[in-house]
Amino acid sequence: MISRLSWLLTLLMSFFVVSYSGIEQAEEILAKDERQKNPFANDPKAVEVGKGSFRYYCAGCHGMEGAGGFRGPDLIRGELTHISDDQDMMQVVRHGIQGTQMPASTLPDDNLWRIISFVNHLRAESQQRTLGGDWDSGKRIFFGKGFCSDCHMVRGTGGRFGPDLTGIGKTRPLKSFVESTRDPSAQFKNVVHADGRMAGGFQSVQLVTEKDSKIIGVIRNEDTYSIQILDRNEKFHSYYKKELTKIIYLDESLMPPYPDSVLSDQELEDLLVFLTNPKN
Ligand code: HEC
Ligand code: HEC
Structure with a gap:
């Protein structure tokens, strides 16, 4: 009887110990989760996919190569202000930076990790670069x-x-x-705004005027009512949109x-x- 009781006690004890260490483990996992590693770190395929997403979602502000654009800072050269590791970058990209133009993102984690892989890849490349040209x-x-x-x-x-x-x-x-x-x-x-247009200020375009003449060039300025383009001979053309029969945004570079x-x-x-x- 006694031995049975002690056996039961041992069983209970060990159960307690097991489940206690189970809780400990769970807490450890949780703590690790908070400083989660990028599951796609150094994965070349993820870098490629991340590049596409970066250009779509981020390049409009940070530039095609992340080196800074009209509305966002350089992410490639030098120290980052808000970031010491991948998890920090995840936090910034997920939640944005309050009080700045840096927006929060609703993309799934996996997509964001791939974007982060791409940014890190560019950072690594820019650090080890030495040019051997004449x-x-x-x-x-x-x-x-x-x-x-x-x-x-x-x-x-x-x-x-x-x-x-x-x-x-x-x-x-x-x-x-x-x-x-x-x-x-x-x-x-590759380099498009979220609205499907090219980022960076050199969108190529064809304007068709009422007299049916066609002008091809790069957009220098555009708002709701007017458009200014520079043609290949560096001549400026400025139109009210109502003067034009058609504005065709080209998806070919003029280079x-x-x-x-x-x-x-x-x-x-x-x-x-x-x-x-x-x-x-
Ligand atoms: C609407 C413009 C805009 C878009 C879109 C945008 N950012 Fe930003 N981002 C900013 C600005 C502005 C800052 C600087 C905020 C500040 O003043 O600290 C910033 C800051 C950052 C930082 C922190 C830089 C540092 O030095 O710590 C990272 C990382 C970053 N952005 C990544 C991204 C990624 C990745 C995307 C795409 C998913 C993205 N951003 C989309 C405008 C943008
Ligand atoms: C007929 C005009 C034309 C010629 C010639 C030309 N380019 Fe370009 N280039 C452009 C235009 C317009 C853009 C911007 C739009 C784009 O990317 O297509 C551009 C963009 C670029 C870019 C991307 C710049 C950036 O900030 O991302 C690079 C790099 C470049 N050109 C290099 C060259 C080099 C090097 C040569 C000579 C070997 C050259 N280009 C000849 C018109 C030209």
């Missing part, structure tokens, strides 16, 4: 065989049709520079593609060195 060769290509200067400025010289490329290597990794030069339209399609038969990878690296650094 500045003088880059200069010759920019003004000569690449005719980039027809449309782009560097340090005050060149065209105004495309964005100023001065210092671009400080915000764009070589890979992304190569990507936008080899296939400008691919990049173009020509440069395949490697035209400019080699080395030549693009030379270009990037020239664009990024003021002198030899």
